[in-house]
Amino acid sequence: MSETAFDVLGIGNAIVDILVQTEDDFLDENGLTKGSMALTSAEEQTALYEKTGQAIESSGGSAANTMAGIAALGSRAAFAGRVKDDQLGRVFMHDIRAAGVTFDSPAAEDGPSTATCLVLISPDGQRTMQTYLGACVNFAPADLSLDQVAASEVTYLEGYLWDSDSAREAFFAAAKAAHDAGRKVSLSLSDPFCVDRHRDGFLEFCREHVDILFANEDEILSLYQCDSIDAAAAEVKDLVETAALTRSAEGSLIVSGADRIAVPAAPVEKVIDTTGAGDAYAAGFLAALTQGRDHKTAAQLGGLLAALIIQQIGARPSAGVQHLLSGLDD
């Protein structure tokens, strides 16, 4: 097999987050389901935004956050996603490159503006998201470099992309190119509501194309419409080569063939903002894996990075996390 140019190529929505602290009453008053991600129109998002307090803006996007985490951990990451050439698109492009991630997708000259996600952070650190997909909706196979896919050890796909028909086509093209080149394909299920929207599609895609699956407990239970992690683990072992199932404070469970490895969560003093916890876990897991470490170490590194991210505002590590892996033994 030829040399790889990247450890992981992420494909996902290119989004700028608008982060606002809020009370749970505000969620109730506006009919929002705490902890969920919902898609909205620009108008709906603006109407909600006008009711919120002072915000800060910070680059986001699930797979983009994961790639930033992978780069921060010293691995080679690339990202493909679609922004418009507008102020927030330039913010996204700056930040993903500043994180050390290769980003070659050209910005759209016209069409919808760069995607924004209004992230409402509750006092307990949980986040409720309203996403306007904007330019992301038009992500298509043409936005993808199949050479880049073939040159990446793992191609990591964000489940949220499934909400766009053309992005889904890019998914299939990427998965085929990766496997043709003898590489691995990874998928994150992203969100239980997303799974609910696309259950059959996800199951079929996983069966045929996915090697490494990431899902939190709500997502995997939604995928199998069952109510125990044991039942879900029994199903998922035949679906993909490796499944990393995250369970918040209960750590994570790695299912790989007949093996099940439970890894406890890393200690957390105070949860500030859970935005990006799952993204960070995937970053740690894939960074360790592509550096030749075993599943247990990968799950530990995922847990460490997730613990770090939920104790700060925002979804990407600021700097100085490379030491995390060196402290772990296989």
Next chain:
Amino acid sequence: MSETAFDVLGIGNAIVDILVQTEDDFLDENGLTKGSMALTSAEEQTALYEKTGQAIESSGGSAANTMAGIAALGSRAAFAGRVKDDQLGRVFMHDIRAAGVTFDSPAAEDGPSTATCLVLISPDGQRTMQTYLGACVNFAPADLSLDQVAASEVTYLEGYLWDSDSAREAFFAAAKAAHDAGRKVSLSLSDPFCVDRHRDGFLEFCREHVDILFANEDEILSLYQCDSIDAAAAEVKDLVETAALTRSAEGSLIVSGADRIAVPAAPVEKVIDTTGAGDAYAAGFLAALTQGRDHKTAAQLGGLLAALIIQQIGARPSAGVQHLLSGLDD
């Protein structure tokens, strides 16, 4: 005198800050003077931005920060400034209103984009700023409601506006309207380099129009080209009714006629980001003053809010500072 609609109306540059953590070496390599604010073109700012790490965006602008602080302290604040109707302009408008500040200036439909300030935060918390003034450059008397000026107990002017000819005209118009209505005029000197650019203009404007002057030590020494705060205080007592001179860790000195009141700084555990320290001081001072408190209490409240702001990232209080004033006795 008729009832006021606002305690303080601020007039200043409407800016979105781009906040980046940086090392001091980066400042040296790029020929930047640590702690200063310099004006740049959009191109120069972009060239520097491309070299920086991941950033977050947060509404800023000196007088706008002060108005947000005044509103957070429970006083009635309004702001006049000029944004373009673009993504960052909408961010600015959202945040100033979300802070509880009345903002009626219409957004420009064309012309330069909304102003951005690249804020480089050093490990010791000092900030070095590169500002692209954008839409602010065209701030003019027409952007100002003289009725709003006349209905505000204090009109607070940001010295930075002096860099634009049309904004300076608005300054004079506002000062005249305020005094015609029997109100007070306040000015912040903003930055020692700004003072250096406009020394004679500032001196004349103060002499004729300013009641309450805010300056830090560097600014007041620059204004009088002297090297001791005592010498500056002796001069400034004949220039304005009240001067609030801030001295970082040494607290502040209030000069009012023959009176000099020195107020120690509030305790600070760890300086995170000094962005907005002077703005916050002015907010506390003016909020207390317009609530009928004396100079000493005003200086104490200014010090408390400044101490709070430098222990967080960003220049505006997030929430919950109304209690600060109730703890102070006149």
